[in-house]
Amino acid sequence: MDNFQFYNPTRIIFGKNTENKTAKEIKRYGGSRVLLHYGGNSIKKSGLYDKITQLLSEAGLFVVELGGVVPNPRLDLVYKGIELCKENNIDFILAVGGGSVIDSAKGIAMGCKVEGDIWDYYMDNSKVVPAALPIGVVLTIPAAGSESSTGSVITNELGGFKRYTGGEIVIPRFAIMNPEITYTMPKAQIAYGCSDIIAHLFERYFTLSPNNDLTDRLIESTITTVMNNGLQAMKNPTDYNCRAEIMWAGTIAHNNLLNTGRIGDWGTHDIEHELSGIYDIAHGAGLAILFPAWMRYVNNENIDKFIQIANRVFGVDFPRENKELIVDAMIEKLESWYKTMGLPTRLSEVNIDNTHFKEMAEKCVVNRGSVGNFKKLYPADIEAIYTLAL
Amino acid sequence: MDNFQFYNPTRIIFGKNTENKTAKEIKRYGGSRVLLHYGGNSIKKSGLYDKITQLLSEAGLFVVELGGVVPNPRLDLVYKGIELCKENNIDFILAVGGGSVIDSAKGIAMGCKVEGDIWDYYMDNSKVVPAALPIGVVLTIPAAGSESSTGSVITNELGGFKRYTGGEIVIPRFAIMNPEITYTMPKAQIAYGCSDIIAHLFERYFTLSPNNDLTDRLIESTITTVMNNGLQAMKNPTDYNCRAEIMWAGTIAHNNLLNTGRIGDWGTHDIEHELSGIYDIAHGAGLAILFPAWMRYVNNENIDKFIQIANRVFGVDFPRENKELIVDAMIEKLESWYKTMGLPTRLSEVNIDNTHFKEMAEKCVVNRGSVGNFKKLYPADIEAIYTLAL
Numbered sequence: 001m002d003n004f005q006f007y008n009p010t011r012i013i014f015g016k017n018t019e020n021k022t023a024k025e026i027k028r029y030g031g032s033r034v035l036l037h038y039g040g041n042s043i044k045k046s047g048l049y050d051k052i053t054q055l056l057s058e059a060g061l062f063v064v065e066l067g068g069v070v071p072n073p074r075l076d077l078v079y080k081g082i083e084l085c086k087e088n089n090i091d092f093i094l095a096v097g098g099g100s101v102i103d104s105a106k107g108i109a110m111g112c113k114v115e116g117d118i119w120d121y122y123m124d125n126s127k128v129v130p131a132a133l134p135i136g137v138v139l140t141i142p143a144a145g146s147e148s149s150t151g152s153v154i155t156n157e158l159g160g161f162k163r164y165t166g167g168e169i170v171i172p173r174f175a176i177m178n179p180e181i182t183y184t185m186p187k188a189q190i191a192y193g194c195s196d197i198i199a200h201l202f203e204r205y206f207t208l209s210p211n212n213d214l215t216d217r218l219i220e221s222t223i224t225t226v227m228n229n230g231l232q233a234m235k236n237p238t239d240y241n242c243r244a245e246i247m248w249a250g251t252i253a254h255n256n257l258l259n260t261g262r263i264g265d266w267g268t269h270d271i272e273h274e275l276s277g278i279y280d281i282a283h284g285a286g287l288a289i290l291f292p293a294w295m296r297y298v299n300n301e302n303i304d305k306f307i308q309i310a311n312r313v314f315g316v317d318f319p320r321e322n323k324e325l326i327v328d329a330m331i332e333k334l335e336s337w338y339k340t341m342g343l344p345t346r347l348s349e350v351n352i353d354n355t356h357f358k359e360m361a362e363k364c365v366v367n368r369g370s371v372g373n374f375k376k377l378y379p380a381d382i383e384a385i386y387t388l389a390l
Numbered sequence: 391m392d393n394f395q396f397y398n399p400t401r402i403i404f405g406k407n408t409e410n411k412t413a414k415e416i417k418r419y420g421g422s423r424v425l426l427h428y429g430g431n432s433i434k435k436s437g438l439y440d441k442i443t444q445l446l447s448e449a450g451l452f453v454v455e456l457g458g459v460v461p462n463p464r465l466d467l468v469y470k471g472i473e474l475c476k477e478n479n480i481d482f483i484l485a486v487g488g489g490s491v492i493d494s495a496k497g498i499a500m501g502c503k504v505e506g507d508i509w510d511y512y513m514d515n516s517k518v519v520p521a522a523l524p525i526g527v528v529l530t531i532p533a534a535g536s537e538s539s540t541g542s543v544i545t546n547e548l549g550g551f552k553r554y555t556g557g558e559i560v561i562p563r564f565a566i567m568n569p570e571i572t573y574t575m576p577k578a579q580i581a582y583g584c585s586d587i588i589a590h591l592f593e594r595y596f597t598l599s600p601n602n603d604l605t606d607r608l609i610e611s612t613i614t615t616v617m618n619n620g621l622q623a624m625k626n627p628t629d630y631n632c633r634a635e636i637m638w639a640g641t642i643a644h645n646n647l648l649n650t651g652r653i654g655d656w657g658t659h660d661i662e663h664e665l666s667g668i669y670d671i672a673h674g675a676g677l678a679i680l681f682p683a684w685m686r687y688v689n690n691e692n693i694d695k696f697i698q699i700a701n702r703v704f705g706v707d708f709p710r711e712n713k714e715l716i717v718d719a720m721i722e723k724l725e726s727w728y729k730t731m732g733l734p735t736r737l738s739e740v741n742i743d744n745t746h747f748k749e750m751a752e753k754c755v756v757n758r759g760s761v762g763n764f765k766k767l768y769p770a771d772i773e774a775i776y777t778l779a780l
Contacts, residue, residue: 001634003405008398014650015393179391214615214635214642221607229603244391245604248650252604257647260404260638 001261002209008255010148011174014248016240018178019138022052022094023059029134029173031092033062035085037105038096039069043140046184052096052138064088069097072276072283073104075119075156081108082118085133093135095172099144099196102137106152106170109133122154122163124367129167137175142182142247143193143284145200145254147175155277161363162277175251179243187234191341192284194230194246198223199287200253203269206298206305206374209262219258220312222249227313227337234341267372268294271382274360281350288343289350292331293389298375299327306330347389357386391651392599398645400538401564404638406630408568409528412442412484413449419524419563421482423452425475427495428486429459433530436574442486442528454478459487462666462673463494465509465546471498472508475523483525485562489534489586492527496542496560499523512544512553514757519557527565532572532637533583533674535590535644537565545667551753552667565641569633577624581731582674584620584636588613589677590643593659596688596695596764599652609648610702612639617703617727624731657762658684661772664750671740678733679740682721683779688765689717696720737779747776 013021026034034056043049056063066081084090085108095105111118113131121127137147146152151166185193205219229245236242252258271294272286299306303323310316310330335345344350361382370376377385403411416424424446433439446453456471474480475498485495501508503521511517527537536542541556575583595609619635626632642648661684662676689696693713700706700720725735734740751772760766767775 001405001631001638003408004402006402006404007400010397012394012396012650014396015391018393211631212635213619213631214612214639217611217615218608218642221611222604225604225607241391241601241603244651245602248391249604252608260402261634 001212002263004260006256006260007168008148008171008257010172010255012148012177012251013174014177014244016178016180018176019048019051019181020055022136022138022176023055023061025174025176026056026061026092026094026136027059029092029136031061031134031136033089033091034064035081035088035090035093035108036063036065036096037069037081037093037101037108038067039098039101040067042184043096046181048096048138048140048181052094056094064090069101069104071100072155072162072280073100073107075107075154078104078107078111078118078154081105082111085112091133093133094138095135096138096140098139098141099146102135102144102146102172103152103154105135106132106146106166107154109135109170110152110165119156121165122156123161125163125165129165129169132169135170135172137172139175139177139247140181141185141189141193142250143196145197145250147172147177148251148255150256153273160277162273177247177251179240179247182243182247183238185237187237188282188342190230190233190237190246191343192282193250194226194233194341195284195288195338195343197226197246197250197253199268199291201226201258202291203266204259204262204264205309206265207262208302208374212261215258215261216308220309222252222258223313225249226253230341231337263373265372265374267374267377270364270371271377271385274364275352278356278360279350279352281352285344285350288338288345289347289389290385292335292345293385295327295331295334296388297381297385301375303327347386354387354390357383361386391602392653394650396646396650397558398538398561398647400562400645402538402567402641403564404567404634406568406570408566409438409441409571410445412526412528412566413445413451415564415566416446416451416482416484416526417449419482419526421451421524421526423479423481424454425471425478425480425483425498426453426455426486427459427471427483427491427498428457429488429491430457432574433486436571438486438528438530438571442484454480459491459494461490462545462552462670463490463497465497465544468494468497468501468508468544471495472501475502480523483523484528485525486528486530488529488531489536492525492534492536492562493542493544495525496522496536496556497544499525499560500542500555509546511555512546513551515553515555519555519559522559525560525562527562529565529567529637530571531575531579531583532640533586535587535640537562537567538641538645540646543663550667552663567637567641569630569637572633572637573628575627577627578672578732580620580623580627580636581733582672583640584616584623584731585674585678585728585733587616587636587640587643589658589681591616591648592681593656594649594652594654595699596655597652598692598764602651605648605651606698610699612642612648613703615639616643620731621727653763655762655764657764657767660754660761661767661775664754665742668746668750669740669742671742675734675740678728678735679737679779680775682725682735683775685717685721685724686778687771687775691765693717737776744777744780747773751776
């Protein structure tokens with residue numbers, strides 16, 4: 001087991017009607033002048049926007065609004081948010097939405113506290129962001145895990161770069177999570193969310209760090225839970241328990257608990273960011289397409305790790321003729337789960353051909369040389385994985 | 391799934407040589423005048439005491455020492471610690487030891503901030519402790535999970551009461567956990583520790599709250615890890631990975647993550663506290679004796695929960711003639727694990743007879759009427775469980 005630090009101080013407030021506590025929590029963490037940050041119309045249609053603005057106003061909080069966050073959130077809006085915060089002496093950012101809104105809020109929170117351009121920190125994430133405004137979250141989409149994570153992923157349309165930065169300083173102070181709020185999500189988004197959650201778990205599972213039994217088993221438990229409850233949620237989107245399982249699993253999958261004692265891989269996320277950076281497809285769809293391809297490409301780096309998950313999660317049992325067949329069967333079971341969830345598993349299904357493979361593979365390693373840890377991937381490897389995913 | 395709040399801000403600093411960071415962490419959390427709290431001679435023999443005191447002194451921290459914490463830590467020493475802290479304007483308590491030392495430190499930390507007698511809060515834990523001095527931990531015994539928990543259990547020899555209080559305010563700021571430090575533990579203590587950890591998991595597993603798949607599976611994973619690595623640690627106490635698994639599992643088992651969405655039972659802990667309050671036997675031994683008896687007494691409250699753990703953790707598979715036989719087989723497997731670990735599974739093995747059963751059963755419910763949640767236990771039930779454990 002590798003040495004590690006684990007620190008996650010987000011206060012999780014989980015369950016029915018918990019959004020009623022929003023104003024109280026903002027005040028607990030010292031907020032008085034709030035930027036209310038959100039996406040499009042969905043929170044207006046669902047009534048959540050009205051509820052939250054009323055709560056903040058009743059509590060006497062000063063509020064400035066910035067909506068308009070889109071999936072694969074943009075740098076432009078982050079700049080606009082920074083300007084708004086500075087003009088209005090904002091001391092707290094409330095993100096009402098999913099991962100895109102939260103990541104955008106984190107970009108703004110950091111941008112308010114750095115000298116110079118926050119984008120420099122995304123393009124070179126070895127640069128440490130010194131501070132950030134405090135953030136709180138009312139989560140509407142369980143997927144990205146950004147509600148208690150250290151990270152923010154932002155897309156700069158200038159050049160089509162989708163990059164990551166963050167640190168302890170942007171872990172949200174609180175995350176309000178009411179599974180009922182997720183009932184209005186379109187079914188496709190439930191599937192994208194489950195795919196993203198499972199991807200976070202895979203990235204942490206496939207490690208070359210010395211054996212780490214507890215973390216492996218906790219990840220396996222979380223994958224199993226999401227796979228089972230994901231199928232159930234597609235059938236019955238208003239099954240509370242099942243939506244609650246997915247929502248809580250989404251947080252657990254990405255709050256760093258499940259990479260204690262190890263270095264995760266993250267190659268597939270980096271390769272996917274190039275895809276959704278250029279084509280603007282849903283992150284969860286891109287991951288469903290790329291993970292099987294990545295697994296086929298890298299499994300011989302440590303095939304026993306694949307055998308373990310085949311056995312414990314996918315119920316692919318011994319004896320089989322050889323290890324390769326077990327892994328094949330496991331990847332097929334995973335693909336079949338993606339399909340049942342209504343997700344694509346090939347680039348051709350989302351009308352992407354090989355036109356930009358070379359360009360994406362090269363851009364993927366800019367400033368870092370390679371991506372991934374389970375197997376270090378260079379542009380030729382990345383191109384090969386895109387090709388396997390065709 | 392029940393509504394819940396989860397908040398655990400302890401900074402876990404895990405791995406080899408991490409004790410070198412002690413002074414730096416105390417300073418991070420604003421400490422300058424430190425009470426160094428510990429138990430007996432073991433940290434002096436192992437060299438840890440010298441290392442820590444040197445680090446604190448080099449860092450220019452003012453230090454007052456209070457050693458002498460015993461298993462089932464005593465109220466008398468808590469009173470002494472409170473006095474010492476007040477006399478010396480202490481602003482930080484460093485606990486170097488296991489659960490007893492940490493619980494004693496928590497008692498002192500709370501006692502410094504309450505008007506009146508801290509014991510009143512233990513005897514009536516509906517009374518909210520308003521504040522506490524900050525605490526840091528260098529953990530030497532993985533067992534109690536107190537290094538990141540909200541609780542403190544203290545014994546008042548006057549009346550033989552062993553009682554619990556706590557709250558968010560006593561969650562340690564940091565916990566330094568180097569598995570190598572645990573190498574010098576006597577083997578019996580490894581076994582007591584594993585028994586305590588597994589007991590924390592059972593207490594959280596057996597709930598009447600609505601079904602909660604993820605938490606169930608995470609608990610099962612942690613139990614499996616502790617059972618496997620516990621056996622390995624008894625064979626080879628200096629197997630680093632295996633000691634690391636147990637140490638990290640001990641924290642996970644008790645940092646409240648694994649009772650999200652449910653109300654735990656805790657009846658067996660309460661019944662055990664009476665035993666170790668009067669007889670001063672090791673807590674881990676008392677739990678190994680009482681859990682099988684408790685399971686036999688209560689399993690028909692929700693036998694399917696027992697079937698689930700029998701199947702997923704103990705490998706007791708279907709088909710069997712009936713559910714009762716599956717549960718019997720599971721409890722026997724658990725007893726057999728305790729025995730292999732060198733633990734007692736009957737009161738008679740530790741020379742306890744029925745002399746005080748009635749008295750203990752009645753004292754157990756003082757101020758609370760009953761204990762346990764999976765099945766509410768009244769004095770007659772508690773006496774029956776002691777009798778099953780004879």
